Structures are given as structure tokens and as C-alpha cells.
């Protein structure tokens with residue numbers, strides 16, 4: 047994708063709503079001719095004379111032929127998403143009508159938009175920075191409350207603001223040190239090395255936090271990888287099905303939702319839990335037993351949460367304590383879940399309450415106490431910190447830039463320690479600035495931009 051002037055100044059068109067049949071479809075145009083082109087095929091008021099942010103009823107006509115009755119929304123530059131003239135045409139939601147309308151506009155001189163081109167124009171016209179543009183993509187793809195929140199925060203600029211602020215302080219130091227270079231032999235020091243060290247250390251702390259947030263951010267975006275571990279017949283499949291069926295019931299209860307049901311994913315309190323290795327689970331292998339095998343152990347370590355499930359009618363205390371011990375050594379947070387409470391085993395239950403008071407007692411078969419289990423799952427992963435609007439990095443590109451920033455900041459610190467010459471110090475600082483700038487798009491290459499915007503779908 048290139049960014050020539052002509053490309054930027056032509057008028058693009060795309061369907062903005064999903065493909066297929068719906069009550070209405072929205073076709074979006076952006077570019078200098080968006081309004082005048084629409085006016086050519088629209089019968090109703092003269093659109094070129096209407097104010098921004100107004101809606102108009104009329105018909106779209108191809109010559110004498112009426113294609114559809116429509117509502118046209120006008121956004122006059124620069125008061126639009128792309129900062130160009132934007133028109134949104136709401137038609138009836140048939141793909142035939144949509145195709146006819148889009149073809150008509152193309153004949154009149156509009157061009158089909160490339161994936162992400164609307165957002166790309168918004169970015170190029172200074173509507174927002176790159177991190178925010180990428181958040182738009184995340185927002186479109188978010189399917190849980192928490193991932194929606196994370197993308198929303200990022201889009202509003204919280205994330206970029208922090209980076210930009212720190213970066214501008216560092217720019218100040220870079221220029222001071224470069225100024226010292228100009229003075230050559232003279233022994234001047236415009237930039238206090240102690241202050242520089244303070245700033246770099248502060249930056250490092252922020253960068254570390256952001257890097258650390260990536261794992262958690264990733265969890266929000268892709269779900270908390272969860273494993274149900276236990277002996278054959280403990281009830282692992284029954285529990286998974288019980289949780290999934292509840293989810294299915296909830297999903298289908300929400301009228302009008304067409305969201306595809308994703309097998310092996312459940313939404314608890316707005317957070318997606320992704321059950322991994324559920325195929326293996328159905329083969330009812332003894333996961334804990336198999337932990338002796340290093341491959342299984344490695345796999346278990348990729349989980350962020352383990353539900354250790356045991357059959358209350360078929361397990362003794364020695365076995366439970368041995369399993370718990372193994373899981374503690376693994377270092378992944380886990381819950382002890384005693385299943386089949388409908389079939390009483392009073393002795394084991396009372397022993398457990400004594401020895402492992404944090405055990406949760408459920409009946410997967412009878413769907414008993416599943417809400418309590420869900421509460422405990424949420425407590426354990428404790429993602430509440432995400433809801434407070436803290437900055438989280440969910441994007442692999444930002445993560446890469448942050449890791450490179452960290453390295454170059456460490457180089458600056460090291461340089462200060464061994465008192466390297468100013469020109470090297472300035473170079474290391476410039477490198478840090480470069481990587482920080484990559485995150486917000488102050489420094490971009492065409493490749494990077496093309497790569498980012500191509501991930502959008504057409505019409506966005």
C-alpha cells in the first residue's frame with residue numbers, strides 16, 4: 047500500500063455493516079467528492095447545501111431506476127471520522143441493493159476502499175495516533191466486556207499519552223546532550239547526568255510495567271487459558287459441558303444475538319476463559335498422573351488457571367494431597383474442586399474441610415454450586431485491576447517496541463555508568479526515542495503502516 051497524494055484525495059466507498067442480509071446496511075463514502083457524488087444519484091434535498099451531522103430521506107437512482115429508499119447521513123470535513131467529507135447511506139439490508147449502490151458509485155468515480163483505509167485516512171489526517179488506530183481494530187474484534195474496555199481505554203489515548211509525555215522529556219535531554227557536542231572541546235554540561243539517570247530509571251519502570259501488562263493484556267484479548275485436570279471419570283467433560291451449556295443458554299437468551307458460539311470458551315463476569323486441550327480431556331486421561339511426563343508438564347504450564355477436579359466418591363486424602371503437592375510445584379494458580387457432592391461422602395468432605403478448607407464442592411452432573419465455582423475462578427484470576435482503566439498493552443507490535451526500548455534504555459544507563467562519550471550517549475538516547483516513537487506512530491515506515499491497516503476489514 048502506498049500513500050500517494052492521489053490516493054489520499056480520491057473518494058472511497060465500502061459497505062460498513064457486515065455482509066449478508068440484515069434489516070439495514072450502511073454504505074460509507076469518504077473523500078472530497080463524497081457529498082457531491084451522493085448528490086448526483088440522490089433524489090431528495092440538495093445534499094451539497096445541507097449542514098454537517100444531518101440526516102436526509104430520499105431515493106438512490108440509477109438514471110430513472112430507483113434502487114432503494116435510503117437515509118443519508120452527512121459529515122462535512124473536518125468534522126468526521128476521517129476528517130474528510132463522509133457520507134453514510136443506510137439502505138435496506140439486501141446484498142443486491144448494496145451491490146447496485148456500490149457499483150453505481152464506482153461508475154461515478156468512487157473507488158472501493160482497501161481494508162482499514164477509512165481508519166488509515168483518519169490516522170494520516172491526524173485524527174488519532176497509531177496506537178489509537180490499532181485500538182479501533184481491537185475494539186472491532188473484542189468479544190468480551192473486558193477486552194472491549196481495554197481497547198476503549200487505548201483508543202481514548204490513555205496509553206499513548208503516557209508514552210508521549212515521557213518521550214518528550216527524553217527528547218529534551220537528547221537535544222541538550224547534542225548541544226554539548228556542538229561545543230566540542232569546551233567542558234560544558236547542559237544536561238545534568240543525575241537528572242538524566244533519574245528520568246531513564248523512571249522510564250524503565252514505566253516500560254517494565256507496560257511490558258508486564260502484556261501477558262495480562264493478552265489474556266483479556268485471547269481468553270484465560272484454563273485446564274481442567276483430574277483422573278478419568280472425575281467428571282471433567284461433564285463439568286466443561288455444564289459450563290458451556292449455561293453459556294449457550296445465556297447466549298441464545300439474548301434476543302437478536304447472532305454471535306457464533308465458540309466451543310470451549312466461556313464468559314465469566316465479562317472475562318473469556320479458554321479451555322485448552324479439551325480434546326485430550328475427553329479422552330479422559332489422568333492429567334495429574336501424566337504430569338510426570340515433561341511434555342504434559344510444559345503444556346500445563348501454559349495454562350493461567352487449573353481446575354483440579356476430583357471425584358469425592360472415588361478419591362482418598364493421600365491422593366488429593368499428593369496431587370495438590372504436584373500442582374503447587376507447578377506454580378500455576380489452581381482451584382481444588384471436589385465433584386459429585388450429590389453422592390455424599392461425609393467423611394472425606396469433613397476431612398477436606400479440615401485439611402484443604404479452600405476446596406469447592408460441586409456436582410457437575412446436577413449443576414450444583416457452579417455459581418460458587420465461577421465466583422472463585424474470578425477471584426483467583428483477579429482481573430479487577432483491568433477495569434480501573436490502568437494502561438495495558440495488548441498489542442504485539444507495542445510489546446516488541448517496548449522490549450527494544452527497555453534494551454536501549456539499559457544501554458543509556460550502562461553508558462552513564464561507564465561514562466561513555468557524549469556522541470555514543472546521544473545515540474543510545476536517540477534509539478530509545480525511536481522505539482518509543484514507533485508505538486505512537488510518531489516514527490513510522492510505509493511497511494509498518496501497510497501492515498497495520500491491512501489487518502482491518504474493508505469498510506473500517
Ligand code: GDP
Nearest residue numbers: 278279280281282283284330386409410411412
Ligand atoms: P471425565 O473422564 O473426567 O471427563 O469424566 P466424565 O465427565 O466423563 O464423567 C464420568 C462419569 O461421572 C459419567 O458417568 C458422569 O455422568 C458422572 N458424573 C459426572 N459428574 C457427576 C456428578 O456431579 N454427580 C454424579 N453422580 N455423577 C457425575
